[in-house]
Amino acid sequence: MSDAIRRATAETFILECEINGQNAALDVAPAERLLSVLRDGLGLTGTKRSCEIGRCGACMVLIDGQPVNSCLTMAYQCAGKKITTIEGLSSENGLNAVQKSFLEEGGYQCGYCTPGMVVTVTALLRENPRPTAEDIEEALSGNICRCTGYAGILRSVRKAMGASGEGGATA
Ligand code: FES
Numbered sequence: 001m002s003d004a005i006r007r008a009t010a011e012t013f014i015l016e017c018e019i020n021g022q023n024a025a026l027d028v029a030p031a032e033r034l035l036s037v038l039r040d041g042l043g044l045t046g047t048k049r050s051c052e053i054g055r056c057g058a059c060m061v062l063i064d065g066q067p068v069n070s071c072l073t074m075a076y077q078c079a080g081k082k083i084t085t086i087e088g089l090s091s092e093n094g095l096n097a098v099q100k101s102f103l104e105e106g107g108y109q110c111g112y113c114t115p116g117m118v119v120t121v122t123a124l125l126r127e128n129p130r131p132t133a134e135d136i137e138e139a140l141s142g143n144i145c146r147c148t149g150y151a152g153i154l155r156s157v158r159k160a161m162g163a164s165g166e167g168g169a170t171a
């Protein structure tokens with residue numbers, strides 16, 4: 001991240017925020033989006049660029065704990081915010097409960113949809129550790145998988161629900 005901390009020019013401004021637990025001061029263009037700051041500026045490529053119009057959820061990140069499409073978020077809107085990407089969900093203790101469950105229950109399907117799904121489900125279980133099937137369906141309504149069913153994903157969410165009581169989903 002330090003490579004990306006540069007002086008602002010006449011065409012940029014300094015964006016101060018927190019990214020994955022680290023304070024950042026980044027020079028960004030006024031029209032730059034959060035997705036580009038993360039992927040192109042900081043190399044956090046776990047956040048995927050796909051539809052870029054808010055339809056697929058591949059670019060989902062947490063902003064102050066809420067799942068948000070980074071392709072629709074202007075960088076300037078992130079001033080003073082805490083941003084967490086898929087890279088920031090794991091810790092020195094390893095993967096969080098949702099990440100583990102996705103691996104164990106076949107929720108991990110392709111690299112495009114999975115990071116966004118994991119980000120969304122992590123946020124859901126932090127707010128609601130015992131979601132109903134309808135809650136899960138609604139939470140994942142903005143995360144599209146184009147090529148398979150959601151059975152493995154739903155099994156993963158249920159398994160993570162069991163683990164979240166131990167604090168795993170809050171990692
Ligand atoms: S790339 Fe952002 S919602 Fe599809």
Ligand code: FES
Nearest residue numbers: 109110113146147
């Ligand atoms: S889009 Fe990822 S498995 Fe279908």
